Structures are given as C-alpha cells and as structure tokens.
Amino acid sequence: MSATRPYPLPAAGIDSLSNETALLKGAVREAVNVDIGRAGRFSRRVGQTLRLSGSDYHSIWGAQQRGTMLVAKGNQLLRLNDDLSTTPLAALNSADPLSYTEYNGNVYWTSKSTIGWLPADAAAARPVGVPVPELIPSLSAASGALLPGKYAVILTYLDDRREEGGATPVQIIDLPQGGGITLNGLPVRPGWAFRIYITDPDGSKFHRGEEVPAVFPNYTVTQTAQGGDCDTQFLNPMPPGEFIAWLAGRLYTAKLGTLYFSEAMRPHLNNPAHGFIQFSGYISFVEAVTDGLYIGDSRGVWFLSGTDPTKFEMKLVSPHRAVRRSGVKVGPGHFPDKKVPSPNPVVVWLSTSGYVVGMDGGATVELQPERVKVPAGLVGRTAFLFRKGMKQVVTPVNSTSTVAFGTAVDSAIT
Numbered sequence: 001m002s003a004t005r006p007y008p009l010p011a012a013g014i015d016s017l018s019n020e021t022a023l024l025k026g027a028v029r030e031a032v033n034v035d036i037g038r039a040g041r042f043s044r045r046v047g048q049t050l051r052l053s054g055s056d057y058h059s060i061w062g063a064q065q066r067g068t069m070l071v072a073k074g075n076q077l078l079r080l081n082d083d084l085s086t087t088p089l090a091a092l093n094s095a096d097p098l099s100y101t102e103y104n105g106n107v108y109w110t111s112k113s114t115i116g117w118l119p120a121d122a123a124a125a126r127p128v129g130v131p132v133p134e135l136i137p138s139l140s141a142a143s144g145a146l147l148p149g150k151y152a153v154i155l156t157y158l159d160d161r162r163e164e165g166g167a168t169p170v171q172i173i174d175l176p177q178g179g180g181i182t183l184n185g186l187p188v189r190p191g192w193a194f195r196i197y198i199t200d201p202d203g204s205k206f207h208r209g210e211e212v213p214a215v216f217p218n219y220t221v222t223q224t225a226q227g228g229d230c231d232t233q234f235l236n237p238m239p240p241g242e243f244i245a246w247l248a249g250r251l252y253t254a255k256l257g258t259l260y261f262s263e264a265m266r267p268h269l270n271n272p273a274h275g276f277i278q279f280s281g282y283i284s285f286v287e288a289v290t291d292g293l294y295i296g297d298s299r300g301v302w303f304l305s306g307t308d309p310t311k312f313e314m315k316l317v318s319p320h321r322a323v324r325r326s327g328v329k330v331g332p333g334h335f336p337d338k339k340v341p342s343p344n345p346v347v348v349w350l351s352t353s354g355y356v357v358g359m360d361g362g363a364t365v366e367l368q369p370e371r372v373k374v375p376a377g378l379v380g381r382t383a384f385l386f387r388k389g390m391k392q393v394v395t396p397v398n399s400t401s402t403v404a405f406g407t408a409v410d411s412a413i414t
Helices: none
Strands: 034-036 042-044 057-063 068-073 076-080 086-091 099-103 106-110 115-118 138-146 149-158 164-167 171-175 179-184 193-199 206-213 218-221 243-247 250-255 258-263 266-270 276-278 285-289 292-297 300-305 313-318 328-330 346-351 354-358 364-366 383-387 390-396 404-408
Touching (some): 034 390, 068 086, 068 106, 106 243, 138 171, 138 218, 149 179, 164 266, 250 266, 250 285
Antiparallel strands (some): 057 068, 076 086, 099 106, 106 115, 149 171, 149 193, 243 250, 250 258, 258 266, 285 292, 300 313, 383 390
16 A cells, blocks of 8 residues: 555645635645645655653753753753763753753753753753852951951852852941951852952942852951952842743743743843743743744733843733643744745744744744644643654644644645
C-alpha cells in the first residue's frame, strides 16, 4: 500500500467547526498520524524510536545559539549529548516543569522553585542571583584613622564572576573618639569577596570602601571610604517562576499572576518593591519579540509594548485563552511572508481557536480562524520541527482524548 494518497489539493488542514457543505476544498475533520507535504498531499507520519528510557524525563529544550540540548530527569538538569548520553548540569529544587530562554549563548531556566543559567563562556551551570550575605556582622570599635561620629555600614557579596548582590541591613556604630570599625562574624565563602560600604561620620550616603576576600570571619575598617555609591542596596536575587523570557537587557520570570523583571543589564537582580507587574489572572506563557512581550492569562493574550517595563503599554491582542505552556519563539523566515509578514522572530502559541502567531508591535495572525476549537484547561509544549523537508508546529497536550495539535507550516499556511 502506498504511504501517500491523493486528496483534493491543496490540503487545507483540519476544520472541525464548519458545516459539511461549507468545508474548504482539501479540508478534513481529523488528520491523525499523517503529515501534509509541500504539494498538499497527506503522507503517513514517520514512526518513533525510543532512544532514552526513563519515566521521569521532562522539559527537553534546544538552545539554538549554543547548539545544546537540555533535559531534566526528576530534579536533575542534564545536557543531552550528540550520542544521547547525558551530562549532569545542575541540581533542581523539585521535578517541576522548566521554562528556558537564551541570549547571546547564555541559557537561563526556571521552575516554580529554581532559577539558574549556563553562561556562554562556561561549561558549568550556576544559580541566577548573588545572595545577600547570610550573616549580618556585629560592629565593634577598634583602632584606626576614622574621624569621630556615627557611621552606618552595609555589606555586599561579590561572586567569582564579579557580580554584586544586594546589601545587608544597615548597621550603625558610634565612634565618639574616632578609630576603626571591626566587622565580627562575617560569613566565609572562598572565591568570593565582600564590598564594604560606609558613610562619612554622621552622614547618610554610602560610599564603597574596601573589597575583602570572603575568607576572614572578622575584618577591621580603618580608613574613610572614597568609592562610589551602593547601587544594589534593597535589591534581591531574581525570583524563580514558571516562565522565563529575555527582552532588551532584562530577564523576566512569571509565577501565578505576577510578572517579575530584573534590573537593566543585571539579570541576576530584582527590586522586590517595584520590579513586578501584577495580572488579574494566572499567567499561562511569556515570550518576547524584539519590541515587547506576549503574555497569556485567563482573559486571553496580552502584548506589553516597549522595552522598559516601567513604561509598558498593555493591550489585549487575542480574546482566546492560550493553552498553558504552549508559547514558543520561532526564528525569522519560517512562515510565508504573505501570511506572517515579519523579518524578525515571532511567537507562536496554541489557543482555544487554534494556532496564533504574534509579531512585533502586537500584530497577530490566526492560522486556523473559525476552523478548530481546542478544549480549555489544557497544558502543552510547542515545538517547531523540521521533518522530511517540512516545517511543522506541534503541541503535545495533556489530554486523554487528544494527544497533540499541529500544523504543517509549508502546506497548511498559504
């Protein structure tokens, strides 16, 4: 039997909503285990082969810029090598699903309780964020050249990549006779350093003082600080989330109904007082284009226009709810220009009315308008695939009645 069977061309894909007499030429009610080729013909879908066994693999992802495949096994993140062997990268706090993003070869991932990254210039994974020093040192007077007066002191970590974290709470000491300040009970972190910031006598502005290797439990400051301000005071490590994205020098994560954003060009730091945007519904995906973010929630899909989160303009671009976790970024040039006229990467998600493409500026295109109805409440993962010379968008979902949705980009979108 031939694997290819002629059908009225071009094949128009699935239409499960139109009346039988109103079906487009070449449309079908269902297309199970078949592919639609460039010429509009149906062919039997290629089979599958088990290449890596295990019941707890999840969250597979390909880093295009870095050329790396990542996969989680339980609460362990692994690199999937070309020979399908695996290399441990990082311990995770749970087996929750991961979300990934990539910028300039740096790969970031997050789950509800874990956030980490794989630097472009390193083979080892790291946590995102430099913590506030876990011990607050006590202050005592010592000998030195400080003038008489009250001094305020704060402390930050500097990690082995020279990234600075947030500051400890303010400690105050009075030196009526002048002298020095001993910091007692410092935490020890070999390979890291402390930056010590102190005010002028009876002053309020912090100045950077000495930089000290984090190997001494006690250290004495004897000279006035002459350095710059502490611009990480009141900042915390970037919080984890269910979703993650990169836009214009900032990292974004989302959990429940809150979108968090990092400081500009400091993806490891977040301002807990101001660095978030609250949504009224639970967020279902977050993906970036060049000039904004697409975000799904219980009301539909929103576009946050701009690159400065303090000045975002928010508009509803689709009233159809997105399948949770179905958003994916697709590089430029993979969709026909007459259908998706975008020279830049786009975002694709599966909604309750089929696939939608989001372009720069919040412009959207429904690929299956009024032709399919996807059940609400699904969770899925979308992949952009090259198979048998075809480009396909496929979304496996957690449904017992429907295993996956998909569209063949080269043939179904014309």
